[in-house]
Amino acid sequence: MxxxxxxxxxxxxxxxxxxxxxxxxxxxxxxxxxxxxxxxxxxxxxxxxxxxxxxxxxxxxxxxxxxxxxxxxxxxxxxxxxxxxxxxxxxxxxxxxxxxxxxxxxxxxxxxxxxxxxxxxxxxxxxxxxxxxxxxxxxxxxxxxxxxxxxxxxxxxxxxxxxxxxxxxxxxxxxxxxxxxxxxxxxxxxxxxxxxxxxxxxxxxxxxxxxxxxxxxxxxxxxxxxxxxPEDHEERFKEALVQFFITQVTQNLDFETKKVILNPNSDQEIGSMTLDVALDVVNKCKDIFSKTRTEKRPISVRNESFTFVxxxxxxxxxxxxxxxxxxxxxxxxxxxxTEKRNFPEIINLIEAFSHPEIISLVGKKLSNQVAYDFFKLHKNLNSE
Structure with missing residues (x-):
């Protein structure tokens, strides 16, 4: 069962x-x-x-x-x-x-x-x-x-x-x-x-x-x-893109503004991440996703019903x-x-750039470029 x-x-x-x-x-x-x-x-x-x-x-x-x-x-x-x-x-x-x-x-x-x-x-x-x-x-x-x-x-x-x-x-x-x-x-x-x-x-x-x-x-x-x-490979790639953006934007912000942007459990990780490290994470996640993007959930769908579900x-x-x-x-x-807190203008910018729909578009653009580069490499190798 x-x-x-x-x-x-x-x-x-x-x-x-x-x-x-x-x-x-x-x-x-x-x-x-x-x-x-x-x-x-x-x-x-x-x-x-x-x-x-x-x-x-x-x-x-x-x-x-x-x-x-x-x-x-x-x-x-x-x-x-x-x-x-x-x-x-x-x-x-x-x-x-x-x-x-x-x-x-x-x-x-x-x-x-x-x-x-x-x-x-x-x-x-x-x-x-x-x-x-x-x-x-x-x-x-x-x-x-x-x-x-x-x-x-x-x-x-x-x-x-x-x-x-x-x-x-x-x-x-x-x-x-x-x-x-x-x-x-x-x-x-x-x-x-x-x-x-x-x-x-x-x-x-x-x-x-x-x-x-x-x-x-x-x-x-x-x-x-x-x-x-299997979907996690793509999600980690998109999360790496968000992390890269947040890391770079918050580097030179004052502490009070950073506190608005970051959850406490992200303070140390984001605060200590350099541009090179953040970019390396993006590239590694992108490579893993490009190699596993055809993976599907290994399931065989059955029609059983259970009285407790x-x-x-x-x-x-x-x-x-x-x-x-x-x-x-x-x-x-x-x-x-009706009272609202006033946030720095940078908050609106971050929310726009890191919106899930925008990150998905960026991820697709980069993923398609990876697929295109692989196709060109494969074609060139076969023509030699």
Whole structure:
């Protein structure tokens, strides 16, 4: 059955929900079990606010705090006006003494036995902890819900959610739209929304380059893994082009402007990258893509159906508007909805040049040139 599940995942163009499918022992753990397992290990949490903000709560605008799991539990029980999120942490880099946790994680249930805890990331957050809406440009995503409930809002790749590369980080294209405290008028024309709430034991498959906004409805824990795809070679080439542009533009900018442009996890990499290094990355990614551009996903599509696997229906426009209204109404009066931060003019330039449509055009132009040069070389060799 695992091979059929794998084929289903790799051939699906839409998100899939696996209801009560995860049989890992982790699903039975309560918060006291996690506290006993983690003991006094300090975790780095991102700390945000449960209030209206005009823009999404980007990582740069939220605080951070080192705290043991015990303190995190106390925080969740006091119901404050904030949230804490230990998010996007690779298990290979944390919980180094927690072998019991890591041995539980195996993605063989989905046909990927080669993927383990070493390839997985963990997300631990309080109610209200969330990730701004974005696209992951590499791979596809399988998420296992371990504890609590987590809400996923998804849109197909073609939906215009006002993409931006600011804040910049590799492989993440963010949406300018704020789903946590929305300004309703900003969502005019947006549709094709899927909404699902994952409960412990559920899993979600997110196809390549689907938009998603994720929010904890309770104190929640989840584990996910990104499955590599042949398309990643092209995506890495395009990401290298964006990185090259961002690197050169930000070299001589003041620190405050750089903070607006870069996500914190990109500070060191972008700040230390020279022109030669950035160009070398572009050329290497271009070469790999040119050699692998004919690769396809190795699947054999079957028509099996499983009672525990469901597609997510598209919300009606009325239900989508109701979701937005419910999100907005949580924070009372929002008189400052029309207020906007003033950004340096360079921001508009960066957004224009790094827009996904522009980068795709540049990538195609360079790729076609590679193919043309190869054709000329092949022709010349044959004529000698």
């Amino acid at each position: 695992e091979q059929q599940i794998k084929d289903l995942i790799l051939s699906s163009k839409e998100p899939l929900v696996f209801k009560n499918y995860i049989n890992w022992g982790l699903v039975t753990w309560g918060l006291p079990d996690w506290r006993n397992m983690l003991k006094n290990e300090e975790l780095l949490f991102r700390c945000g606010t449960k209030s209206f903000t005009q823009e999404p709560q980007w990582e740069r605008t939220t605080g951070t705090k080192n705290a043991p799991f015990e303190e995190f539990i106390s925080f969740t029980e006091s119901a404050p006006n904030g949230w804490m999120y230990f998010d996007y942490k690779y298990l290979k880099d944390c919980f180094k003494t927690s072998k019991e946790l890591k041995k539980e994680i195996n993605w063989g249930l989905f046909g990927f036995p080669e993927l383990s805890s070493e390839d997985s990331t963990i997300w631990i957050g309080s109610q209200g902890a969330h990730t701004p809406c974005h696209i992951d440009t590499y791979g596809c995503n399988i998420v296992a819900q371990i504890h609590g409930r987590k809400q996923w809002i998804l849109f197909p790749p073609g939906e215009d959610l006002k993409p931006t590369r600011i804040p910049y980080e590799e492989s993440s294209i963010y949406s300018k739209l704020n789903f946590f405290s929305p300004t309703i008028a900003d969502f005019n024309g947006v549709g094709n929304c899927r909404r699902v709430v994952l409960e412990p034991g559920d899993a979600l498959f997110v196809p390549h380059k689907w938009w998603h906004y994720v929010e904890n409805l309770d104190t929640a824990i989840s584990v996910n893994v990104w499955v590599p795809l 469901d597609k997510i229906p598209v919300l009606s426009s009325q239900d989508f508007n109701k979701f937005l209204e419910n999100q907005k109404s949580r924070f009372g009066n929002t008189k400052n909805e």
